[in-house]
Amino acid sequence: MAKKVVTLGEIMLRLSTPGFSRFVQADSLDVTYGGGEANVAVALCNYGLNGVFVTKVPDNALGQAAINHIRRYGVDTQFIARGGKRLGIYFLETGASMRASQVIYDRAGASVAEMEISEFDFDKIFEGADWFHTTGITPALSDKAAALTLAALKAAKAKGITTSIDLNYRKKLWSKEKAREVMTQLCQYVDVCIGNEEDADTTLGFKAEGTDVTKGELNLDGYKSVFKQMKDKFGFKYIASTLRESHSASDNGWSALVYDGNEFYHTRQYEVRIVDRVGSGDSFASGFIYGLVTGLPMNEAAEFGVAASAIKHTIPGDLNHATLSEVKELMKGDGSGRVQR
Numbered sequence: 001m002a003k004k005v006v007t008l009g010e011i012m013l014r015l016s017t018p019g020f021s022r023f024v025q026a027d028s029l030d031v032t033y034g035g036g037e038a039n040v041a042v043a044l045c046n047y048g049l050n051g052v053f054v055t056k057v058p059d060n061a062l063g064q065a066a067i068n069h070i071r072r073y074g075v076d077t078q079f080i081a082r083g084g085k086r087l088g089i090y091f092l093e094t095g096a097s098m099r100a101s102q103v104i105y106d107r108a109g110a111s112v113a114e115m116e117i118s119e120f121d122f123d124k125i126f127e128g129a130d131w132f133h134t135t136g137i138t139p140a141l142s143d144k145a146a147a148l149t150l151a152a153l154k155a156a157k158a159k160g161i162t163t164s165i166d167l168n169y170r171k172k173l174w175s176k177e178k179a180r181e182v183m184t185q186l187c188q189y190v191d192v193c194i195g196n197e198e199d200a201d202t203t204l205g206f207k208a209e210g211t212d213v214t215k216g217e218l219n220l221d222g223y224k225s226v227f228k229q230m231k232d233k234f235g236f237k238y239i240a241s242t243l244r245e246s247h248s249a250s251d252n253g254w255s256a257l258v259y260d261g262n263e264f265y266h267t268r269q270y271e272v273r274i275v276d277r278v279g280s281g282d283s284f285a286s287g288f289i290y291g292l293v294t295g296l297p298m299n300e301a302a303e304f305g306v307a308a309s310a311i312k313h314t315i316p317g318d319l320n321h322a323t324l325s326e327v328k329e330l331m332k333g334d335g336s337g338r339v340q341r
Helices: 035-045 061-071 145-157 178-190 197-204 222-235 282-291 298-313 326-331
Strands: 004-008 012-016 029-034 050-054 089-093 102-104 131-135 162-166 192-193 238-245 251-259 264-266 268-271
Touching: 004 035, 004 145, 012 050, 012 061, 029 061, 035 050, 035 061, 035 131, 035 282, 050 102, 131 145, 131 282, 131 326, 145 162, 145 178, 162 178, 162 282, 178 197, 192 282, 222 238, 222 251, 222 264, 238 282, 238 298, 251 282, 251 298, 251 326, 268 298, 282 298
Parallel strands: 004 050, 004 131, 012 089, 131 162, 162 192, 192 238
Antiparallel strands: 012 029, 089 102, 238 251, 251 264, 251 268
């Protein structure tokens, strides 16, 4: 039986300018769907696992379109609630070179922010589940969404299911103070914590000294200090952070650091030319989860996650359509980009 991973979060309509056009010059927008936890569920299905996505969407054609979009990749959508007023939207302008990408949210009042605990039967949802994953975006949507996230984590822990969270701080959704209050409570029920250095600082108050991503500089000793503090406070089984060296909006260095309370492991670094970086963190999370839930040691799980997310940078859209064999080939060192015949 394939491992079952349940994810909880929001799926949104994504409207992006074609190519590298700016908002002010675009005469049309490309349509797709995505969201942190939905992205993870899709990637895990691509790797052969049973991905289950839990959310709430409006009972209209857009809500159905979002469901159809991830269902085509094998995601189990049977526990998605219907109702509320609307599907959240985000607009994306993809940057290049020294021009950064821009995101505009239009998600206020979305159905997912009105989720009620009574709409979800966690006994059924978690039946046979091996893993539960969510992100810091979901509790930021509303007090109701935060309460549901907490209830889901507690239910998963009560059933002995491994839990993970990607910190994913979004300043447009809530303040640092609110984030720290809520995330500190949630992390008491988390086994695997994933997040970059900015997220660890803003959501939990841990800062990696000597690191400035805008300068493309990383200080691994600073991360190690942060990881130890996080381990001491929350008792996480594993802590992982992606490490992005932003040379420009087009070129980044990409690796990860992981910690199990005893050993630190820094993965191989990839130099990526970016096509679309949205969803790259979710791709690492799904790859790391895949490795751990299928029994890989921490270092191999981290290498799988970094390779998978490096490939995601080359794929348009939120979702990572990398296959299991493609990730494994890249892990072996084949990053030449030669045509496969």
